[in-house]
Amino acid sequence: MAAKRTGAQSKRSQRIGGSLQSAREPHSEQPLSLERIVATAVELLDGQGVDGLKMRQLADRLGSGAMSLYWHVDNKEAVFDLALDSVLEYRGPPQTVESQDWRGEVVHMLEDWRASMLRHPWSASLLPRRRLGPNILSRLERLSNTLTRGGVTDADLNVAIWSLWNYVMGATITRANFNLSDDDMAAAQQRLTRLSERYPTIERTRLLLDNDWDGAFRKGLDSLLDGLSPR
């Protein structure tokens, strides 16, 4: 019955870019800030995975009390959103309108996208469930521009973008969740051999044991681009 979520974002005001930084040390090492919170959250997520991020632990790592976080951040979900978008920032050369090799550019952009996510394996599975942040949108914008430059018409553009998105997301999510140690590999190997008469083709082509992920990604992407290229 209680009225909650009245719409305010967080208690602090909206201006994020304020550049004041006094040299105060109130009692702990540094004052809290959105930036520090997000950076530390990314560290923890990298180390412990999505389920490993706990508000108390995050606060501990920052040298503050758990509830102090909530002045800067609405709730745990917001921490995820911020960490996610921060990790997807594009650090590449500015878009050159001149280049002729549009296809090479597309491949490079998508490989960079995938690499960014694989550097933070929790990010891939998180991305499709959350609202698209500014960094993702500008990656999509870039991609659209390059494809257009390559001759894809507006009528075909959405299908092309979504196809590439689907492929990259699927590949990256799968890869990110499939980290086998050597022991695991051996176990899987054995399990599979045991099932070899039920799944003969899978066994014959060693589908689940082929671990050249990067090469397979690249080859599949090439095929997809072959199919998408304007005739």
Next chain:
Amino acid sequence: MAAKRTGAQSKRSQRIGGSLQSAREPHSEQPLSLERIVATAVELLDGQGVDGLKMRQLADRLGSGAMSLYWHVDNKEAVFDLALDSVLEYRGPPQTVESQDWRGEVVHMLEDWRASMLRHPWSASLLPRRRLGPNILSRLERLSNTLTRGGVTDADLNVAIWSLWNYVMGATITRANFNLSDDDMAAAQQRLTRLSERYPTIERTRLLLDNDWDGAFRKGLDSLLDGLSPR
């Protein structure tokens, strides 16, 4: 320091197919069983999503105490695994070795796969994180066979399979998490217009507002198959 997870699957013995069913009503309505647990878990997941499944609620719905579940099931994760695989069972005609239209078969299989997952939207995002169950493996086996029949050599098979897997998973996960009400659509519309000078191409082609998901899936799949087809 405690030694846990000594390897036993669950306390009950392994035989699942035992056909004994006495007509007893001990105190509640029906005796528990793996089948009932899984079926009810699927119901709850359909209704409340992944985070909405609680062991206590599941037990309530089954008319039993929460801890009774644990005699049939190792832990909550096992419930997810079982629900997931149960939902991915292939209910289609048996594979006909004769058919010439291998490409039509592939499209049909993958559309069916996608449809099965979209009927239970929690399943798509869960699938890549868990070990592949028997029903997924046999779908992959089927797919491999059809592609082979279509002329794909063993050397190219894994790339083809993974490309299709990636595409289908990416498309389905994205779709499953992108369920906008009309209100949301209006809001997104507005938000986007506000950003139109930052993302002009996205705005121009209405990338995020184009909601012909089925058509886009089909077209993209066609392109991908074009690219993958042996020359």
Next chain:
DNA sequence: CGTTAAATCGTACAGCGTACGAGTCGGTCA
């Protein structure tokens, strides 16, 4: 000095998965 807003945090609460051990039941064998 007093007042105010920004920022911090101790305490508390409801809800979660599940360990543990006691309980019930039906069948089997002496």
Next chain:
DNA sequence: TGACCGACTCGTACGCTGTACGATTTAACG
């Protein structure tokens, strides 16, 4: 018959979670 046993159920309790609430501290300014 009564003792025993394995299959199955479940009440209680523990540790852990996110976070609501309100008191508290601090910096800034009149």
